[in-house]
Amino acid sequence: MPPPNTRRLTTAQALLTFLTHQFTEHHGPRRRLLTATWGIFGHGNVAGLGQALTELGPDRMPFHQGRNEQAMVHAATAYARHSNRLSAHAVTTSIGPGATNLVTGAALATVNRLPVLLLPGDTFATRPADPVLQQLEVPHSGDVTVNDCLRPVSAYFDRVTRPEALIPAALAAMRVLADPAATGSVTLCLPQDVQTEAYDWPQEFFRDRVWRVRAQAPDPHDTFHAAKAVRAARRPLLVAGGGVRHSRAQHDLARFATRTGIPVASTQAGKGSLPYDHPADVGGIGHTGTAAANHLARTADLVIGVGTRWTDFTTASRTLFQNPEVRFVNLNITDFDAHKLSGLALVGDAGAGLRRLGEELRGKTRVEPVDGGTEYVPHYRTDEAYRTECRTAKGGWERHVDAAYAVHDDKAAPTQAQVLGVLDTLVTPDDILINAAGSLPGDLHKLWRTRSHDQYHVEYGYSCMGYEIPAAIGVQLAAPDRPVWALVGDGTYLMNPTEIVTAVQERLPIKVVILDNRGYASIGGLSETVGAERFGTDFRFRAPDGTYTGDPLPLDLAANAASLGMRTLRAETIADLREALQEARASTVPTCVYVRTETGDTVSGPATGAAWWDVPVAETATRPSAVLAREQYDRHVAARRHHL
Template identity: 70%
Template sequence: MTAPTPAHTAVPAPAHTAAPAADATTRLTVAQALVRFLCAQYTERDGVRRRLIGATWGIFGHGNVAGLGQALVEHADTMPFHQGRNEQAMVHAAVGYARQSGRLSTHAVTTSIGPGATNLVTGAALATINHLPVLLLPGDTFATRPADPVLQQLEVPHAGDLSVNDTLRPVSRYFDRITRPEALIPAALQAMRVLTDPIETGAVTLALPQDVQAEAYDWPAAFFTDRVWTVRRPGADPTELAEAVTAIRSARRPLIVAGGGVHHSRAESALAEFAETTGIPVASTQAGKGSLSHDHPQDVGGIGHTGTATADDLARAADLVIGVGTRYTDFTTASNTLFTGDGVRFLNLNIAPYDGHKLAGLPLVADARSGLSELTEGLLVHDHRVPDAYVTAYTGAKADWERRVDTAYRAADPDARPTQTQVLGALDALVDGTDIIINAAGSLPGDLHKLWRARSHDQYHLEYGYSCMGYEIPAALGVQLAAPGRPVWALVGDGTYLMMPTEIVTAVQEGLAIKVLLVQNHGYASIGGLSEETGAERFGTAYRYRAPDGTFTGAPLPVDLATNAESLGLRVLRARTVGELREALATARAADTPTCVYVETRTTDTVSGAPPAMAWWDVPVAATATRPAAVEARERYEQQISTRRRPL
């Protein structure tokens, strides 16, 4: 099997060959034609060309084994294949690869009909919400209906053309069902258009009826010639740009909010130049963290509910918020309670007009890198820079926060069991800019957003658009394929691990030396804390036996996740103390085989040991309740919602 081209390596430009004769055709099945077509698709941005579909993941059943399965066997030398264990996990692996590849290369995923297809839905939602490309190729029921119903067919009395694959429609940016061979040509071209569109990209689904997959057709030879899809970098409209420059020049306390679009555009250097030129501080969303290195003078850390005190205090006082590539989710805006300064305005640099107009802001619709460069040029003409007193104030606040991080990370006793933040501190002391940290759900995202010191633009890989439990381990496989030779860490709690550990087997099979940091805290720590805050008293969030009163408040369950990971083929290093943890992490980092570090944490009053939330998040509390905890939570809730502001 041919190894996929690493994402960071440009592929040679396709050789220029004579154009096929206008009437030349090649007789292939639909599946054969599709795989051959995918092998000839490329992206190009900034003069660098990459293979668009780097590999295919698959689990075979009666809906794809005789069609796509046969085609992939025949193209094994040109289309690398990865054997997955769970359909949702295969999508996560493809998404991890796509993100690490800067959205310029991705993977395809094929499944059988029925459960295999519906298992794709969660992964597709994650990809689309995060604007990350992935191609889904589920098998489908017979187009010719030789028997009705066939195995796994959904019967809908009022609509004979529906199948379970239609569940993928709302979570796909493009969906088509190929019911005739010739329909593949326009559908495949539209699929590639969406996958490479910096605004529209996400999950793309081509549902493939199993009989059509195996049907032969005379394909025009031109369908299989190399095709290059240029990823655009549109600049700003001159009028919008002039208004943006004027708004920045008139602001006294501006704040940049860097979102995932900075990374998608590879605009980190342009952002650094803009921030250094103007002195404007840069806060980051979960998706945007790492846009500036943690030690950059203008970096003030994460913003919002899981942000730093420095960034959130700046947000409350800001008179201009400059969003760059952000969707302004409720975590970022603290459910519209964070940006409360008098007369605060928003300037939104975004390639998507939909996001550019959010919060009644001034839109600057452009590619992030292009727009930032144009803003820098426009402000340099006026030699614009924020007041020195403003820089002094946020620089001092940043230093204060770093001392709080040091306190959270510090473990005085090497023989003690670590808190979760001390686990992160041990990892922080070990890594350098080549390490990649992957996480998605639980209490870890909040701790990481507040505390993690990102050392490179792609070190911090948090999937928080969908915050999907189970993402981390399969995504680590995709990231490792895209970044061979770099240390890739999947940080998971016990709740997330139990959701989807299956791709450990794939890591072992493929020899992908991912590092799994498995934190055991006996339950859903994040939701447990939220439950307590909202008056639900941690109901149903701990992994414990039932007590005599029927509640889950007995002894912790005697599960041994370390042994489970070993049974799937991982080398497991058990760390009981801070000292053992440090040694285990160093061993895992140096390992050339998949390795897990297992650690059971101790809790504190704040669960993980991290500073508490610096901003609110709206989780509605019952308006009527009798339990004292819920009554008190409702009172706090009403106080918080009274501070909400809707920008107009």
């Protein structure tokens, strides 16, 4: 007879039942933390988690059938991002190649600090026969499995080798998933025999648990000194990162910028924190940024980073902030990021921190919290000349965008910028754009006129090719009534088109725009600038000399999308494109718009204020292109600095 107040279930059944009772709460009603499970089944999870999902039923734990393990993680990650990290998905795979295929997706989620629960099967805990199918044998270590590849890319990792060990492991996993400062990929490895083993679970394990996401404000002492630094600045600049969006601090940012007159530039993850037409918005910053934002960055004497990790693209490999007196104030939920660039660290939630800093900058009589003494502090606002300079710079950039979008011949094939321009005329704040890799992130960061805080969904923390289509599925699941666009280059499309089948199966009306420029054009352009002469970047047959410089490959990506079940529209001209995009936006089934683009680059060069990116160039070479590239590289490296 089982002990009282227990429930006899397998480990897999117990885990899934436990997941249905986990909730988050943040400034509103509670939400399910794990709302669905993705899976591809093999011998390592079919009899355990597969059977448990069947037993539980789709009403309690919805299931999504994937085609590629990496893509399932991408879909789950995009769902979590659009859910403001308050809800997430689980992903289960078999042991072996299914599990190792999770690694790239896991890294992407952890880099972007987005919650996803990974439940890979694992080899037998009881080791009845070694090696079993798809088992890695390590002669010097008997407890290593292929799942150990997931350790460095997981925010939390555990292997459940006994049923009762699930209880502390599951609770620890939920804590990390719900913690905005610690979240990322959470991996619970489940040996296939343990999954199916029964245990008498305490009923208390299955009670509803609410994981409250706290909006912690920074320390008052730190905020006081940050406000002093702002008051001393003549040319302050605020850089909005992804933390602004994750904390839902857009309104706090808009209020802060309006009251202080401080201009706001945005990272890729932070774009949309302010709409493009907000008076304080000066556009994207860094290597893919605008001339307006980068000019202000080069001359800023104080930079306030809010929710940014300060990646090398944002800092232009530490060459962007050139004012000798520049100092940094970093508001971030993680202590690690708040101390970057030797900044004055404000550790806390973006919204709570902006509100507290804004209060410090408002006119009042106050007592310094440490030294004592009373003083009158006037309301802080940048001077009119600086605000005028910012407006003028932004206006100049908007004219550049107009020029890049301009159409002079409706019967011509479009450039990539013109594709964005046509789409710009069709969308509303409801539309969501997804991209991750190639030359599109640069063009989008520079050109796209973001109309709502969650319209711009560019994954540039890991910039993973193949992210866009599965991410569109995840976002569409999170926002079923909104138009969701996946903008995909031909190189990215060829990496991972198979989740089109999932979109068709689930009847999700995602819109996929394939821009075919016949190769890895982004890296081709980079290759040219670093002296590698576009080697191996075009989609061409081999020429007689053995190089890939022959005729273009006869690829038909539109036919491929159609073969996977997608409605497909072809556009050869700008007029065709306008009609096809309109039709796709109104479509209620998964729809692909295929267009070949002219490869001429309309958004680079000195007029864009492009900032440097450190891609090392060969120090010794005989080919003139590499010799010239090295000379230019050495000039840029000389401008790099450590901020101390």
